[in-house]
Amino acid sequence: MTHPDTDPRHGPHGPAKVLHLNWPLILLLTAVAAAGFLMLYSVAGGTLDRWAEPQMERFALGLAVMFCVAMVPIGVWRGLSTPAYLVSVALLVGVEVAGTTGMGAQRWIDLGIVRLQPSELTKITLAMVLAAYYHWLDPRKVSRPLWVIPPLILIAIPTALVLDQPDLGTALLLVMGGGVVMFVAGVSWWYFGAVAAGAAALVSAVFSSRGTPWQLLKDYQYRRIDTFLDPASDPLGAGYHITQSKIALGSGGWTGRGFMQGTQSRLNFLPEKHTDFIFTTLAEEFGFVGGVSLLAAYMGIVVFCLVSAVRNRNRFGALLTVGVGTTFFLFFAVNMAMVMGLAPVVGVPLPLVSYGGSAMLVLMAAFGLVQSAHIHRPRTR
């Protein structure tokens, strides 16, 4: 179907597009990434070349990728949504077959230059394919049961594959991210009520299955949930991380101990101090003020995405922007909740701050899509 208001001829052309980029958003992304460089420098004991420098190089590469993605008209990306989704699902199947094992779970495909984590990619391609689906679908039909089934299948396939890896954190992010796109697309409240009820049932099933032959989660995942519910039960084993993380974070106080002065995070109690637990170091060294500032910067990015989506009358662009913004939101919210003891340890990095190449590049590419939707939004004269 054609929308009279998606005609791109009214939008900016060629190099003029650069002026129409959402520059405040870029500034915020850079600020958050810079906080990451600072913390990576600090946890490496004051050396650049261990983590901070490679991270800077990746961010620079990420910015370039973002600009390139942004320059391509959003319609092209819509056309690519389905192939991109299929490729990412194929890659997920690929890691099942050929992936090398990192940290005990099959998650990587080694491409030589970078180790690609297909589950990262899927978070974005799922948002793309759902947005394209609702762009194509007549808005009056969104809540009809027959038309609710395809997106559910689209979400279920990668989720099942990711769960099989097993990566519970990413599986939850996929479900929540996909659900939010459906929600914003206008699917009736009733469905979400039903899903909530179903989830409650599932949770009880997960717990009651424990110890039985048809146990639904891996033992270590149960232990993480136990630890989450009562970290003190095992202070040297699985609860060690979360107890130490809370002590470090809490001892930061109002303004923190000062840059490079954190004691707790420097005692090497966290093996992932430069990845999943990096927020601990930031909160210890810069305190409440630092932690809230980072949170505010993150929320700024999310709000920019929402505002951009609301003002965009191209359904694909708007839904995709919401999807990317939400995925980003879920990343940092789950990570922060995790290190503050509000959520179980599920292995979700702090976006743009944690050390890691493939997550950073995928996120920057996703913001490229947001920028593309922003530049190429329909303009009325």
Add this chain to the structure above:
Amino acid sequence: MKRPPTDPEAQASRIPRRALVLGLGQMGVAGLLGWRMRQMQVEQAEEFRLLAEENRINMRLIAPGRGLIFDRNGIPLAENAQNYRIVIVREEAGDVDAALDKLRRLIFVDAAEMERARREISRRSSFVPVTITDQRSWEDVAKVAINAPALPGITPDVGLTRNYPLGQDYAHVVGYVGPVSDYDLGRMEDDDPLLQIPKFQIGKTGVEQKYEQSLRGKAGSRQIEVNAAGRVMRELGRDPGVPGTDLQLTVESRLQNFVEARLALGLSASAVVMDVNNGDLLAVGNAPSFDPNKFVRGISVADYGELTGNKYRPLGNKAVQGAYPPGSTFKMMVTLAALEAGLLSPSETIYCGGYQRLGNRRFHCWKRGGHGHVNLEKSLQQSCDVFYYELAQRVGIDRIARTARQFGHGQRFDLPMSAVTAGVMPDRAWIRETYDQSWRVGDSLNASIGQGYVLSSPLQLAVMTARIASGRRVMPRLVRAAGGMEIDIEGGEALEIEPRHLDLVRQGMFAVSNSNRGTAYRSRIDNAGLRMAGKTGTSQVRSTVVDNAEVPWEERDHALFVGYAPYEAPRYAVSVVVEHGGGGSSAAAPVARDLMLFALHGQLPPLDNYPAGERAEVEEMFAGLDLRDDFRPTRIGRSRA
């Protein structure tokens, strides 16, 4: 769940509405996170601070014992000694300056050491123990321990430090360790947490560096609970780590000690003694040498300046790093190339009139008057240059190079010593790539007497000699066993050279040392069972012939000698290069004979192995040697201190 269809306008407005709901939800979550942060960091901050101070569960690394290094008889070459240190923890000391002043009133601490410690203290986090001074006596440690209440934050501590009991004998082969530097950290792709320990010792040169990974071992850790004063309350768990692997080298310490002492009589020299049958390097000597123990704690600027400023280059392992024109020691290669190509017959003579004319250039023989008619044996015995100028023209550089490479020239041997050189074995392809020139016949003439582009290390010359003696592709070996596991002997297959051609060359080398017109006759071994075959070499450093007595040291010729013995049943090959020492027969051959005799006898050789006329002189020389007598054989794999 049927709903009445709504009109499209209402549907379209759903995005902003739902997005608003979403935004509010996300704001709510963010608010929750912020509230939690406030709760933990503001309201409960004191509580967590207390937890942090009072009950720190942390991991302390346990440095594993570094692997020991032994010689072939189990004599320790590198061992770990107890090192008493005084350390300070800044946050426990409170006023660091006051504490350090108190310490200085108690024991003597060098001003430079104190300055270094102060810098280190300010750089490190406040809870990291920093070494103020180390290598202390037991009395100092006792004084500090008794006065502990008056010295807050200062405690004595004991660690292990590297010690080289044989000092300068193995400075170049074993190398040394030193404290890990920021430069090392940046250069190494190594995230071993041990490297984060201040002053952790890692191998800097030689075997210590090349075998760093196996010698270092794996870090252990202790999980401990410490209280506010930093006192260890209890140990929760311990992983002892894995100690480093012990190494046994092929070297023989008495011989090595003799080699070093004998070479030290000259100014700058190096030598290699090697087993011709299995390739074991028995001694790799360099003079002058230095004391590697000075590097272990970080050498002083003055000492280091003295070593780097010395024109005889004490830091260099010249035996494997030095690339010298091999001079006449290269003539065996040309002979073999010519024999193999069928361009020389054993009885054929070539006339030497003192020079060879090429175009309008004259290539001189070292003997201005000429050697007359020269055959193969005489050409080696008297080292006639013109004979080789003629062979070079017949055979060509490519065939010479192919033969020489079979004997190790131009090849970098994979030995765990620093900067082992490949030397240069030029041929037509090489000169095109390197200088973008074409090879000229004159270059071949120069190469045929081991001058011009040809460069070889003493190690390569020893390998060449061992291969001539054994007729097999002997590979040099420095490490005999690692962690008690014998390391395989490589090579040993027969060379692709006619055995009778090798015999002709061996006969020529025998004549060099044992017939009275041979260039090394004066340095013969006077014991029928142990006679040596060899070849002298004198290689020019400048392009014109000079009188060595009249020019400064840097411009004098290098003196070389290669040889093996006993002639009938070869056991050892030796090569000696005396830098700018003058003639090979006068400066290098006598040294080589001494090393060979010591290797054959396993101790100072009896004087009757020397020609009668020289015994008095040799006896006097032996008496003047600075030999050590305190070798402490140990069983390999003994328990560590």
